[in-house]
């Protein structure tokens with residue numbers, strides 16, 4: 299589309315897992331599945347939020363969008379041009395048009411550079427493209443300093459002439475973030491990726507910086523990819539939001555529609571977990587049970603299935619879900635009875651893809667099979683429905699799950715949702 303400024307198409311980013319030499323020799327090569335087949339586009343002038351818990355891949359999407367990271371696969375388009383593999387001089391030129399602002403303004407500013415020098419720096423780097431080549435060195439300096447001062451005033455760093463000569467250490471957190479924003483917009487970019495740009499600021503400062511971003515967007519026709527783990531901030535500023543979970547976008551659409559009526563079970567859980575400001579009504583809503591699984595071994599099928607309150611039999615149950623369930627069961631003295639003497643210890647169980655296995659004494663195999671079936675009577679119904687068989691052969695007891703259904707993005711009331719409930 300013509301007014302699309304940024305488009306990600308099936309973008310995947312895998313990172314190598316840092317391993318010692320011994321680990322590299324003896325274990326399989328593994329990767330962090332930071333981002334998996336993510337697609338979305340940003341229309342010129344909109345603010346799109348990328349929201350999700352820590353570690354779900356937001357920063358990786360942000361950095362990949364501005365090509366600080368080259369994707370493992372997939373394509374990235376900026377203003378209609380394929381920039382997936384752009385490098386060198388061309389990439390440097392691209393940087394003028396797409397900028398990124400990070401969470402910690404202090405870490406983003408060189409402590410040895412004055413605020414004015416820091417904001418001026420990109421003008422020196424992009425001098426050629428700024429059409430100021432014909433200016434002599436002195437005239438360029440004058441032009442650049444004037445531009446820095448007016449940009450500082452625009453972002454509220456006043457009196458600009460005074461603050462120009464200050465160092466980052468002399469400024470408050472809010473002022474430093476204003477300086478970082480000034481540095482980001484001074485080359486007049488089209489796209490600004492803001493990665494947790496207000497997360498470290500106090501509430502009162504946060505509101506002012508968000509308002510500044512809205513003003514700048516209006517005045518300069520900016521487009522934002524606004525990354526945050528904070529749904530309240532995203533609600534305030536975003537036109538559309540994309541909800542991420544473990545490297546996938548699970549729901550994407552107009553912010554007001556998603557906030558009013560979330561469809562994906564993960565979005566519902568996230569929205570319920572927003573703290574309620576009224577102390578009388580405060581209750582500690584928590585996200586569904588369980589930790590966020592690690593991105594080196596993401597769950598099969600729907601990645602949210604181990605925590606999903608609405609999980610179906612076809613959502614991706616696999617061997618390790620059984621081992622986790624059994625572990626929980628055996629750790630509960632009220633439920634376990636003498637189960638551990640027959641099924642334990644839990645370390646004896648191996649999970650591999652769709653199956654979980656236990657090496658048992660041959661005389662006990664049938665007994666173990668029967669006990670597994672008895673314990674499964676207490677398992678979530680979706681898990682029991684997902685089991686294809688529990689069998690014992692030779693010395694091995696095997697619990698086998700059916701293959702999950704394929705997940706597709708479905709259009710549900712003006713948004714895309716990736717959940718089998720809607721397929």
Ligand SMILES: Nc1ncnc2c1ncn2[C@@H]1O[C@H](COP(=O)(O)OP(=O)(O)O)[C@@H](O)[C@H]1O
Nearest residue numbers: 313330332351352353354355356357358359593
């Ligand atoms: N350079 C890297 N090398 C290895 N793993 C990484 C690297 N950067 C991020 N990761 C991993 O990728 C996943 C996504 O990280 P990130 O994009 O920073 O998430 P978020 O910004 O949502 O917190 C995490 O599991 C993180 O540990």
Ligand code: SF4
Nearest residue numbers: 600603606613717718
């Ligand atoms: S596909 Fe939907 S119902 Fe199934 S686990 Fe995922 S979010 Fe839950």
Ligand SMILES: [Mg+2]
Nearest residue numbers: 353356357358
């Ligand atoms: Mg991050």
